[in-house]
Amino acid sequence: MPVIEVNLEDFNRLVGKELSIEYLEERLPMLGCGWEGRTEEGFEIEVFPNRPDMLSIEGLARAFSSFIGLRTGLRTYEVRESEYRVRVEERVSSIRPYIVSAVVKGVSFSDDLIRSIIQMQEKLHITHCRKRRKASIGLHDLEPIKFPLTYTSRPRDFRFIPLDERREMSLEEILRETEKGREYGWILEGKEEYPILMDSKGMVLSMPPIINSIHTRIDEETRDVFIDVTGTDEKTIREVLNIIVTTFAERGAEVYRVRNIYPDRVVETPNLEPWRMRLEPGYVNRLLGLSLSNREIVEYLERMGFSAREEGGVLEVWVPCYRTDIMHPMDLVEEVAIAYGYDRFEPEIPEISTIGEEDPLEVFSRRLRDFLVGYGLMETVTFILSNKEKLFHRMGLEEEPVAETANPKTEEYCVLRNWLIPSLMEVLQNNRHHPYPQNLYEVGDVILLDPREETGARTCRRLAIVLCHSKASFSEVKAMAESILRNLGVEDYTTEEGDHGSFIEGRCFLMRREGETLCFGGEIRPDVLENWGLEMPVAALEMDVDLLFHLLEDQ
Amino acid sequence: MRGRGMSRGVDVEELHENEVRILQALKDLRRGSSEEISRLTGLTRDAVERAGAWATTKGLLSVEERISESLVLTEEGREYAERGLPERRLLRLIGREGTPISDLRGTLPRLEIALSWAVRKGWVKIERGVLFLTREGEAALGREDLDERILRRLRETPSGSVPREWSERIGVLLRRRLLRRVRRREKILSLTERGERVIPLLEERKVVGVITQLTPELLRSGRWRGARFQRYDVSLPVPKIHPGKRHFLQQVIDYIRRIWVEMGFKEMKGPILELSFWNFDALYQPQDHPARDLADTFYMKTPREGRLPDPEIVEAVKATHENGWTTGSTGWGYRWDPAVARRCCLRTHTTSLSARTLAALRDAELPAKFFSVGRVFRNETIDWKHLAEFYQTDGIVVGEGVTFRHLLGYLRNYLEKLGVERARFRPSYFPYTEMSCEAEMWDPERGEWIELFGAGMFRPEVVKPLLGRDVPVLAWGPGFERIVMRHYNIRYMRDLYLNDLEQLRGARLWVR
Known part of the structure; x- marks a missing residue:
């Protein structure tokens, strides 16, 4: 799970209060994140996958300042109208069909903000964006861009200069030769053409989801930013856009709306309006x-960045646009629980x-064990995971389906054992x-x-014994098998000579009852012992515990 | 009679049979190591040292400790002693007219070693890639060289001595790692003056009259009457013996089962090799969730796919993922693919059993409480801290009126019974619970909270498709390795499954 680095001074400035690291270490986990430890400049915190909005310092500070009661309730963000347009061409629809975009202006790119934005973009890409497959984010300097933009696709030999390169490269070369191309090329595998975002003069902004072009590179001088999010899932790209845009807004940037014009419809983004969910107070208290009184529930919701009001006994809750995890009223109940404080609940056994x-x-x-x-x-307690070398080759057996x-x-653990004795042989080997x-x-x-089972396999209970000492023998292990069966009251079985590749010929027994094998065992062959590096004789047996259990159950 | 055996306070009749044998062995030797005496008397070294100690207290022997060094063959040395040195095997392959080195590749293992030593010993010379025997080489053909003699000697009489004049070649063999020096601590027993005086009396000693081991024969014949029993030095060490024992981890597992049963929980069982449907989909984990990645989950090659359960449940799960179905949820909003749910995997948590149990549960059986203990699997690169296979115990409580506070109540009780004095619960996240929490334990040594396990209340998106209606369900899935490690002072997770006999034999009993 993603871990973000936080500069304490920057965090405190955003929260609006001087908070000590000790206080944060105690309180931040109670908001629902994992304390990873202190750093020179501040601390590291693990953000859970349901809260991508806390992947930036701005988002974390926003949530925490509400949580401790400094700035509670819903935050509203103004979106200004604009003439910015992005045309989406039909030909990209089978490659990477969706794009949403926004413009933010008046950003002052301090060191802190650049670091926070890059960190958030990177962590969002890994988590919510599913390694850029589902969504990927592009940030561009607005200044050189001539609107309207076109989101389209181009064949593999189309060329532009990618970020961090000095020369024009074909799309194919970019995938093959640049670091990002090799890392994310799999997303475009099998496509005839690749996605391209370009402006009205034909200047390339980016090749989503791989890389931006050199022309719209962001630096300390940048004031206005164009943001695009492309992907395969429309809901996800809108969520990601909202998270990024509100992060800029928390630093005082102005947000402008962009019209994304598809062949068949127009999508205006970003949409930073909160949405509404109904919550029954009785449901909260029941779970x-x-x-809690209705007023208390409202207060707790406000501490989590929501707003709510009572209407005919039911609460109308406004959910902020960056909260992607609220799917069901139960999610709101958890918000109330977190604001109330997990540490304040009195445990009780019903x-x-x-x-x-x-x-x-x-x-x-x-x-049996006792x-x-x-x-x-x-x-002993050994692993069920094993490998064919141990189960078959070292035991002197031909491979069987398993x-x-x-x-x-690791090749060490690649199959599930189908018998138990090899596990015990390994224990003997490790204890030489x-x-x-x-x-x-x-x-x-x-x-x-x-194949009769719904999963195609069956879990079976077995018992195995190995006797390893200078006088370990057939008769000793057979005596033990008989003794165990006698003590379980199982007597009507026959003892036959077994034909099993791991045991010395003529020294392997098979105890059977009504055509089923209860137990087999004998003296392990010396070449098998050699395979396990053992210089001590071994007599072994394996019993079918399931079968014994059913026998005894029937009696 | 008795007086005849007396020699200045030593009663010969009272000597233990083993003492007598040692004294007799030392009659000519005067002094010898316990090893040598063991060879001469046929007693084990242990027995020699024990009886030697008795004789020492009687002033018959004196004991000193010596650290002796001997030579033993390494594994490679043993192989060469049996099959011949590589240079010897090379020598045999060279024809009169010379043999190209290229011909030997593949026929002779360790060719490089063989060549280098054959040249060094002056047995062969190489001209344009062809090997020729030298005169020394021809002479060596029919003759064992000193290296081989040393290896043979050590093979025939392990830890035997070798003449001093061989030391130069021994140095070479040590550097070739064919030999190894072994240092041993041993006891040297020497006859004292008093011991020497006793020896002549031993011959006349009558063995009857002193009993060491009471035998059935002695009892039947009644000859024990009037005899005296050899006195033992009760402070002398005896060999260690080890009981058969339950593995400490299994002892803890038995205890954990008892905790749940005492609280009225019923056990659930189910497959280890599981359908993705029960491991993930039924628990409302979206099909592109990172936890389902190949990087974390073992998927099966054989059997690759299984059969999905009751279509009614499958349809409900599908609809819930896609649009929330009738649960009141928005759902994840994507197209659910039955092929993904059919994939077989190794269960990553025993929560798969909780899902199966909910699906099989009937309304009349509520309220109900279930637990499980079982193996779970993660596709990890194995190291000291990470295992691919370990244990988890799951629990669910299903019933109208159960609350988050009850969840914390059960968990607190569980932790208390496992000896965790200070615990806390903090918010966490799992796709299938809301009010997700993490139980943490305070580690006073490290001064920090340590994560123990996750718990929560199942989301309606989990419960309703499986049970048919939305009822509160408390759920948890603790691993208990950390607690066991703390109790047994085990530092690394992997050491729980070492099965090292010294560790198992030494592990304390779990006494709760």
Whole structure:
């Protein structure tokens, strides 16, 4: 999740009060962000994905000054009329169909503002804009631009000079050779033409969502800014535009409206009007377990930057244009809870009488685990994630189909184990430097492919034991298998010779009942031991706990 | 009779059988290491040292400690001792007319090593890429060189001694990392004067009359009557033994289950390999949500896709994502794709079970409380702090009239039972809860709040499509690793799953 850096002095100026870092460390988390720590100039704070409006210092200060009661209620922003136009051509509609835009004037680009804007743009791109795929932001010096603009597309050999380059490059070259081109080129993959924003004289402003041109570069001299947001989702680009425009407005800039003229309609942006949601006070109190008066609820909403008034027992709430996360009245209830203070709620356990119950298989598994300790075995807890090398090759087996992940970050963990003994062999391998005997067990899950299941696989409970010491033998492990079954009252099974590649031929047993294998085991083959780097004999067994459980349940 | 065995206060009859064997072994040697004596007597080194200590208290032996150095083969050295040095194997491959080096690539492993040593030993010379045997090389063909002799000697008698005049070659082999010096602490036992005087008496000693191990035979025959029992020095060390034991993490898991059951929660179970539908969509996570990225979630290659549940639920979930359905929400406002929901993944949280449980719950069963404990998976690059697989425990409380304060009540109780003295709750964010909160624990050592887990009340967008109507649902999904780590003084997350036997054998019991 995104973390932003905040300069304390700048933050305090925007909030309008001298606040100590200790106070902020205590209070900011209670507004709903994660304190990451202090820095030389201030602090770092994690902003949660539902609050992109707090990704700038201006937005964070706006929210916090309300929260601590300095400037509560809805902030209104004036949008001035203008003659600025952007024409959207049909040909871009299958590439990156939407654009919204705005102009802000009278910006004084201090160092603080530039840093805050760049930081916000970068963090918005990663989060709300989904790495620029869903939306991307362009900021331009207004001065050289001759309106109306055209948002269109151009073939790959179209050329202009991109930002930070000295020469004209074709669109194809830009994707291939510039840093941003390589980073975001995937968004335009498979397109015949690429999006271009240009002015009436044919000067290119940008190639969204990749890069701006050199002509509209912003520097300390810039006073007026043209903002474009392009993307694939109209709702998102409007939200992003509002967040950016109000950030400039918080620094005193004037906002001007732009007409975005599509072939079939006209969209005027930005629209900074608040919108309305109805909230029942009873709903608030019911969910929170409080009994707040309507006046109190209104006050708390104002502390979160909303305004509200009562109308016939229901609250009419005005939601500011930069709040993208308010979808349901329940979101407003949370706002009230945050303003009230999570630390002020009195925890309480309700009188709901229900009967507690563990899953019977879990109860059975615990009984087994406790019982196995009686044999002097040590319990282990190992990973379900494994790999084919461990499950098959090292165990002397041919590969079998097994549940496999598509995108593992490490080859070490790329399949789900389909049996348990390899996990215990690995534990033995990792413990070679410790004294023997090493007799271990685990009662754990394996995953088997099963097309009858809705997920195509089944979670199965197994039990495995490994006995590793200088005299570990077939008879010892068989005796243990028989003893476990006898103690569970399972007696009507047959013992056959097994044919399993991990065990010495003629020293592998198979305990079966009505065609199903309850248990298999024996002495592990020396070449398998060698594969695991073990110089000590191992006798092992694996039992089907699900099967045992159902057997016992039926009895 | 008894007097015959006496020698200035030492009663020969009272000597332990092992003491007698050691004294006899030292009759000729006079002094020897516990290792040597162990070889001579057939007793373990432990037994020699123990009995040696008894004899020392009787003034028969004196003991000193010595640090001895011996040579052992490294793994590579052992391989060469068995299969021959690389230069030796090279030598055998060179023909009379010389052999081009290129012919040897692929046939001889470690060719570079072999070449360098064969040249250094003067066995071969290289002319234009062709290898020729020198006269020394020809002579060496039928003869073991000193390096090989040393390796063989150490292979046949591990930790045996080697003649001093070999030290130069030993230096070379050490540098080749074929040998390794091992330092060992050992006890040297020497016969004292008194010990020497006792030795002749040993022969006459009658073994009967002193019992060391009481045997069934002695009991049956009754010969123990009138005999005396060998006295032991009870302060001497005995070997460590280790009990079979439950893994500490499983002990904690059992305890956590008990916490929930005692509060009246019923356990939910479900698959580890899960449909994206239950892991994400049913929890109102939009399909382009970053948490669904390949970077965080394990998606499956096999099985790639599964079957979606009851169409009625699927339709409701779809409509809720797209436009809010009848929940009163705006929805996310995008086109929901069933193919994305069909993708199989490894559950990233056990909250998937809470979703399944809500979908199966009937009105008549309310109010209801459920919990789960299970493995969850994250596609992480593994290091000491990050795991791809760990545990989580989830809980939900479903019923009219449950409130945010109740949520905090359950969580506070859970944390108290786990021994967290100072906790706080602060606002947080999860796509599926509103009133989202993070439970934090105060760490007095680091002087800061530490995040423990997330909780909240399920959004109507989650509850209504699954349950059919909007009822308040409290929900939480704690991991408990941090708390276990604190209790067991474990520094890194990964150490919870090390299965290191020393750690497991030494871990205290969970006594709550």
